[in-house]
Amino acid sequence: MSGLYHRKKDILPLSFYARDTVPVARELLGKVLVHNSAEGLTAGLIAETEAYIQGDPACHAYRGMTPRNRAMFGPPGRAYIYFTYGMHHCFNVVTAAPGIGEAVLIRALEPLEGIDIMRKRRGRQRLRELCSGPARLVQAMGLEPAMYGHDLTEEPLVLINWTPVSEEEVAVTTRVGISSGADLPLRFYLRGNEYISKKGETSGENTGNL
């Protein structure tokens, strides 16, 4: 059995997600994503997130509900997984009330558990190449398109409380890899964490107060 386990009471409740998206994106830092799959348990500490909100031209829900983004308009606390660049998937957590198309993209995890399983899934050995990037962590954690809409308060894929994160530990910058809405300070990461996505490292750090 693995060293990391959790109880039902450790799972983030629906109320955590059912509120404004930006504070949820900030507070997801330091939480842990756990996938208890057939191959074994993998888990990682959330080190980098981005908020995608109403009125934001980079948000997939900007032009209304479509077949792809419908989960964003559904109940909070669910998985929104999308396919991009013809080969990758990214994982988001749906936030805010039903009817509001917002979500938080998980961009990087610090691997905690099931590292050999992650290595096998990724075909890479170095820890920093396992979960440092939105499509990388999807692969390392064994997340599948079939998990679209999955309730993250239910096994086998849950988000749990882990370690508190103070404001001083949080850096705020613009988001990575977008063209419109590029000036909005909606990216959050754990300052100094070595598992931040590579592209993210170079995007200007506007930390300041927010």
Place this chain on the structure above:
DNA sequence: GGAACGATTGAT
């Protein structure tokens, strides 16, 4: 029906 475009990654 057609075309442009990615919330990326890995190799050059």
Place this chain on the structure above:
DNA sequence: TCAATCGTTCCT
């Protein structure tokens, strides 16, 4: 710096 690769979205 650049190719890989294809579903989604929007236009005709």
